[in-house]
Amino acid sequence: MAIAKVQSHETTLKPRKIPFNLWRPGPLVLLLPALASIGAVSIYPVLLGLWLSFRDTTLSSPTDTFIGLGNYFQLFSDSQFWNAWIHTIQFTTASTLLETLLGLMIALVLSERFRGRGIVRAAMLVPWAIPTVVTSKMFGWLFDGQNGVINYLLRSLGLIQHNVDWYGSPDFALGTIIIADVWKTTPFMALLLLAGLQTIPDSLAEASVIDGASAWQHFWHIRLPLLTPTLLIASMFRALDAFRIFDLVYVLTGGGPADSTEVLSTFTYKHLFSALQFGYGSALSTVMFITEIVIAVAFGVFLLRKMREIGQ
Amino acid sequence: MSGIQDFRQNPPQGFKFPSWDRVLIYPCALFIVCWSVGPFLWQMSTSIQPDRELMSPTPHFFPYPITFEHFVNIFVGKSFHRYLTNSAIVTVTTTLICLLFGSIAAFALARLDIRGRFGILGFILGVSMFPQIAIVAPLYVLASNLGWLDTYRILIVIYLALGLPLVVWVLFGYFRSIPQTIDEAARIDGARPMTIFFRIILPMSLPAVVTTGLLCFIASWNEFMFALAFTSDINHQTVPVGIANFTGVHYVPWGDIAAASVVVTLPLVIMVLIFQQHIISGLTGGAVKE
Numbered sequence: 001m002a003i004a005k006v007q008s009h010e011t012t013l014k015p016r017k018i019p020f021n022l023w024r025p026g027p028l029v030l031l032l033p034a035l036a037s038i039g040a041v042s043i044y045p046v047l048l049g050l051w052l053s054f055r056d057t058t059l060s061s062p063t064d065t066f067i068g069l070g071n072y073f074q075l076f077s078d079s080q081f082w083n084a085w086i087h088t089i090q091f092t093t094a095s096t097l098l099e100t101l102l103g104l105m106i107a108l109v110l111s112e113r114f115r116g117r118g119i120v121r122a123a124m125l126v127p128w129a130i131p132t133v134v135t136s137k138m139f140g141w142l143f144d145g146q147n148g149v150i151n152y153l154l155r156s157l158g159l160i161q162h163n164v165d166w167y168g169s170p171d172f173a174l175g176t177i178i179i180a181d182v183w184k185t186t187p188f189m190a191l192l193l194l195a196g197l198q199t200i201p202d203s204l205a206e207a208s209v210i211d212g213a214s215a216w217q218h219f220w221h222i223r224l225p226l227l228t229p230t231l232l233i234a235s236m237f238r239a240l241d242a243f244r245i246f247d248l249v250y251v252l253t254g255g256g257p258a259d260s261t262e263v264l265s266t267f268t269y270k271h272l273f274s275a276l277q278f279g280y281g282s283a284l285s286t287v288m289f290i291t292e293i294v295i296a297v298a299f300g301v302f303l304l305r306k307m308r309e310i311g312q
Numbered sequence: 313m314s315g316i317q318d319f320r321q322n323p324p325q326g327f328k329f330p331s332w333d334r335v336l337i338y339p340c341a342l343f344i345v346c347w348s349v350g351p352f353l354w355q356m357s358t359s360i361q362p363d364r365e366l367m368s369p370t371p372h373f374f375p376y377p378i379t380f381e382h383f384v385n386i387f388v389g390k391s392f393h394r395y396l397t398n399s400a401i402v403t404v405t406t407t408l409i410c411l412l413f414g415s416i417a418a419f420a421l422a423r424l425d426i427r428g429r430f431g432i433l434g435f436i437l438g439v440s441m442f443p444q445i446a447i448v449a450p451l452y453v454l455a456s457n458l459g460w461l462d463t464y465r466i467l468i469v470i471y472l473a474l475g476l477p478l479v480v481w482v483l484f485g486y487f488r489s490i491p492q493t494i495d496e497a498a499r500i501d502g503a504r505p506m507t508i509f510f511r512i513i514l515p516m517s518l519p520a521v522v523t524t525g526l527l528c529f530i531a532s533w534n535e536f537m538f539a540l541a542f543t544s545d546i547n548h549q550t551v552p553v554g555i556a557n558f559t560g561v562h563y564v565p566w567g568d569i570a571a572a573s574v575v576v577t578l579p580l581v582i583m584v585l586i587f588q589q590h591i592i593s594g595l596t597g598g599a600v601k602e
Contacts, residue, residue, distance in 0.1 A: 027424035030505070031432065034417035034476050041447065041473030042439045048450035109340045116341065122588040123345045126352055129584040131534035133552040134573045138355050141566045149354060149371050183351065188595075195596035237441075244443040247536045251556045265445045265537075272449050273541055285446040292443050 046289070052282035059276035071283035081284065083259055084267035087174060091263060092242040095181045100235045102182065103189030108219075110190065111197045128187040136251035139180040143167055167253050170260035177248055177261055184248075185241070189234055196230030197223070228306055236299035240292055264288050352577070358570035359383070366567055382571035392572060394546050395554035402464050402550060403532040406471040410528045413472070414479030415521060419509045421480070422487035423495055433484065440477035448541050455542060462548050470538050475528040482527065482594045486520040487513060523590040526583055533580065551576050 053071055057064045075081050110121060127135070143150050145165035154160045167176040200223060208218040246265035249255060255262035255270070268288065272281035354373070358366060359382055361375045386392040421429050451470065452461075460466040490513060498508045514521065536552040543549045555576065558569050584591060592600050 027420045027426045027505070030420035030424070031417045031426070033413040034436075034480060035432070037413060037469070038436060038439050038473045038476055041451065041470055042442060045447040045450035045454070046442070048453065049446055052450060052453070105340075106344055109337060109344065112337055114337050114341065118588075120341045120344055121592065122585050123348045125584050125588055125591065126348050126581055129530055129580045130352065130577050131536075131552050131555075131580075133534070133536050133555050134355075134577055137555060137558075137569045137573060138351050140564070141358065141570065142351060142354065144564075144566070147367055147369075147371065147566075152369075152371055183347070187348065191592060191595055191600070195600050198600055240441050244445060246445065247552075250540075251536075265443070268445050269448070269537070269541075272452070278449050278453065282449050285443065285449065288443045289446045292441065296441065 049282045050286055052278055053286045055279045057277075057279040057282075059278055064279075067279070071280050072287075074280065075283055075287065080259065080262070081267065084262045084264050087261060088243060088245070088263045088265075091174065091178060091181075091245060092239055094178050095185075095242045096235050096239045098178070098182045099186045099189045099238055100231065102186050103193050103234070104231070106186065106190035107193035107197055110194050124187045124190060126187075127184050130184070132184065132247035133251050135180055135184045136248050139176065139183070140167070140252055143176050167261075168257055170258050173253050173257060173261045177245075177252060180248055180252065181242065181245065185238065189238060192234040192237075193227070193230060196227050196234075200226050229303060232299060232303045232306065236296065236303075239295055239299070243292060243295065244288070352581070355570045355573050358567060359574045361567065363567055382567040383575070385565075385568045386572050386575070390554075390558070390568070391546060392554065392575065395549060395551045396575070398464070398548055399533060399551040402467045402471065403529055405464070406468050406475060406532045407525050407529045409468070410472055410475040410479050411521060411525050414476050414524070414528075415483050415514065415517075416509065417476075418480045418483035418487055419513055420505075422484050423492070423508075423513070424505060433481070436477045436480055440474070444474075444537060448538065451538075452541060462543050462545065464548060466542050467539060467548075467550070470542075471532040471535060474535065475531050478527055478531065479524050482524045483517070483520060486517055486594070490516060519590055520594060523587055523594045526587055526591065527594065530580060530584075533576075 054066055054068060055064060056067045056070065106124065110117065110124075130138075142148055143166035145151070145163055145168050148163075148166070150166070151160070151163040155163070164172060167173045204222055204226075205218065208222060213221070244265055245263055246269065249261050249263050249266050250269070253261045255266045264284065265288070268281050268284040271277045271284060275281075357373060357375050360378045360380065361372065362377065362379045362381065365372055365375075365377075420426060421433060426432070451466075455461050455466045494512060494516075495508055498512055503511070534552060535550075536556065539550045539553045540556070543553065546554075551572075555569065555572050558565060558572060
């Protein structure tokens, strides 16, 4: 009897459908505030930006006419654009690779049990919580050409003879920015990879031990393949994020010296807010947007193929 | 590197680890701690050293003599408290609205019958991957037409959209982990969805909501580009813009910058250290266990 009663409840409740009624907040109405807030600041501006990119709008002059693909043609012959493009790709590749490697190492250490692991995990979150502008200034001070601690340490170790002007010279500036970015965002990477590592069952490690596999073999043949999807997803997020880098560059070098650290975001920002070329700037940002989609799709396809390989 | 230590996770009976493994893991751990905390500790040390010491050829890691002149400089000379006030108003308002909208949306997605919920979640996630520079120009045009430049409003509206994806995703994961039978019991008693949400799910999820709020707070507190583009004076500029503008005419005031960094970051660092366990499980969907 009791069982029958429960079952009858289940059958009546299973569909859990609430009839749509404007006066009773149905599920979609509950989503509305959030989706409207997101849509207002994403969909509409992106469409407006697309529209602007076909015009020669400049806020400092009354010109505002439709010029079709004119901005895009200008962009492809703009050597400064390609300069920024190359720096962005260099930065994205280097920082994503370094962060993935270092993040993996940190995640492997933190997945072990040892005394004080909680403290290490907590310490790891510090760079993540620090505002990027502060990180920028902090590395500006650490790598200062005159009184920077890095110069002092390297001189003390005898690795350099004279102070190096890290972010003041075109040779080292991009590298300094990459180091600052690696410091700032590796914790997040490590956290994502740690989560991935912990979903791998411990029984696999036991099986490896019983089969006489070395720790290295276990890592290379068991853990790494199982971690590949997580690695790919995490590095995709990093790559997409690194591609739009702005704060670090803008505050540390402003794109200089001699445009050696100019990236697409800072380049676009200058066109928008220094030259007030909203038409051309919008064409630049549209190109960035398309590149982001290409990166995401490329990672997605690669991920699917890897998943299928593992599945077989 | 430490794949060597894999087996200790769940050591089979009688398996003995080489003793050097245990020794190896501590230098690694020490390196992680120094690498993560070192730069900020140096920034703290810098903030209480007089300029004369900072300009000396050999840096002093332990500050002596100690001075608070840099803190006086930033508050008296540069009105740093005004940036702090602006940031506090924008960030607190954003966080509260974000939690309200985001938790209701996450509740609907996680526990009500919505067709295409993963489509909606995918859209929300996709938006958070936008290059933000792509929306800054159109939003600037919009804001200037509405007369919203140099207001808190415009920053709050933008940060709301930037923070919501995070809030919705983290809370979605958390709400999913609460057994569905609780809703069903309440429904039998005649509770409506909003009642279930406010009276049952929300109180049960308080730790997750607090953590999510903290994540949202940090994201808005740290945002730079929109604040830079949409505000032009100290009446509305936020802290990151204020710090970015700290430049001297003849030399860079590293001591003042360090003091400002400490004022801005220390509260965040302390909060993060207190909530670290919740933050880690929130960001990783509970996959990282202690």
